[in-house]
Amino acid sequence: MEKINVLVLITVMDRAGAETMMMNYLRHIDRGKIHMDFLINRPGRADYEDEVEKLDSKIYHMCALYPGKFRRYRREFRRFLEEHNDYDVIHSNLEEKSYYALKIAQEMGIKVRIVHAHSAPKGHDLKMIMRLYFRKKMHKYCTHRVACGEKAAKWLFGDDINIVSMEEYVEKSNSIDSMSYDGMENKTVVIMKNAIDTKKFRHSDNERKNIRTELGIDEKTLIIGHVGRFVPVKNQSFLIDIFKYVNNIQNNSRLLLIGGGNSKEEISYKQEIQNKVKKLGLEDRVIFTGVREDVNNLMEAMDIFVMPSLSEGFPVTLVEAQAAGLRCLVSDNVQNDVNLTGEIQYKALEDGEEEWGEKVLEMVNIKIDMFEMEKRVKKAGFDISDNVKLLKEFYVLASRGK
Missing domain, CATH: 3.40.50.2000 (Glycogen Phosphorylase B;)
Structure with missing residues (x-):
């Protein structure tokens, strides 16, 4: 051939x-x-x-x-x-x-x-x-x-x-x-x-410890994670509201925002989010990593992955998050067929930041088998x-x- x-x-x-x-x-x-x-x-x-x-x-x-x-x-x-x-x-x-x-x-x-x-x-x-x-x-x-x-x-x-x-x-x-x-x-x-290459996202306790050390975050700190370009459809503004509610209840928490973008729209929206974080006094709680090659390692540091998008197709990041064994809370605008493990939980944006925040706090206390989640992603054919x-x-x- x-x-x-x-x-x-x-x-x-x-x-x-x-x-x-x-x-x-x-x-x-x-x-x-x-x-x-x-x-x-x-x-x-x-x-x-x-x-x-x-x-x-x-x-x-x-x-x-x-x-x-x-x-x-x-x-x-x-x-x-x-x-x-x-x-x-x-x-x-x-x-x-x-x-x-x-x-x-x-x-x-x-x-x-x-x-x-x-x-x-x-x-x-x-x-x-x-x-x-x-x-x-x-x-x-x-x-x-x-x-x-x-x-x-x-x-x-x-x-x-x-x-x-x-x-x-x-x-x-x-x-x-x-x-x-x-x-x-x-x-x-x-x-x-x-x-995705599921092996790259396999959970490692050592990598979790290493990446948290790099970020200056101890093991007891709750980390909410998100990966996405800074555009309005990804709805990071609402995610800041959710995090503010969580942080008011659990002060030892951080929000990890991974991603960036070079277009005028992306640069402008990211600046808007950074200004909002500053206005709410959360600068030392919200970490903007920018674009990173090691998203798989950064996911190791997270306790929960939150995606409050206004619209999505079939997000690669959600496939990755599930392979990494993360609890995932996403908006009901995300289609159900991305729930490869049966562990994703959905919530309407209309429920507001308080209900989303309560759901985050509820989910982080649920035990989850990280290695089983990777197996389910592979079994689903991804x-x-x-x-x-x-x-x-x-x-x-x-x-x-x-």
Whole structure:
């Protein structure tokens, strides 16, 4: 089999959900059979770029995919494909904004054009009107549809779809000669799991002690943890309110906020959160770690993971938190199928910070078998070792017209 060249379209290779998921697959895929390059829509150097290049993949930059730059984007993308005409597969993580790229890719003869759904947004504003327009136009130009979960799949591809696992898809595709993928008629959406290297998140008492020592926190201190970009949808502002309530009752507590972001929106929102922390007099209680490579180690220090998001797709961080054996309290905006261990507890944002705070204090007293949780994540099929083999086979089958 000749090597299959895949061009991954993604906004930026920072340490966020979709990016971390693609990195997990890149690290473990058979790079002798599948070569992956990345085309991103940001000019600056991003978190994962050094590692991508060490894995013999290339990173290319082009203009942002903003309304005022659509014409420039089309021009630059066409020129890029003219100059790099050896790609067999386009794997777009741009969701509905994949429209322009896939249309051009079709015109230029790239036969495999994959759209990947990662999220299910809420709300209705001018931005949403544009998203709905692109969503309608995009379907004609994609040949294969994948999603992180059912909620994201239905938002991007509609309710009238046939959702199958990657394993089922590969098995069935291998049993027939060919499959039709007319973009207007095909309703199959393949679930590509947000898989992780579960071994990295296996609990270690020694690592817990070491990371707490690094943070200057003793073993008796309650640590509430959160991992996410600083954007309003992650709702860190409400998390500060929850922590304030907990800290008023249990003064020996800390909030660990892991993550960052380089866009204007992310920088602005993080500053807003930092100002709120200062106003509430919690500067010595809330730790902003910034972007870290060792999220697995930082999770060892936590007692509970809290995610009060306004909207989510299928969060990689929740898969990681469960593999690390953490108690997890999340908003009911997070879909139920991410509850791989049966241990996640859900709460409505409308319940307010007091009820959330009480739930946190209740949950930290519940005993939990950390090693059993890792086993459940693996049993649910979310270890990267199995999933990366399926992705390789998926690319092979797609390249053969299946």
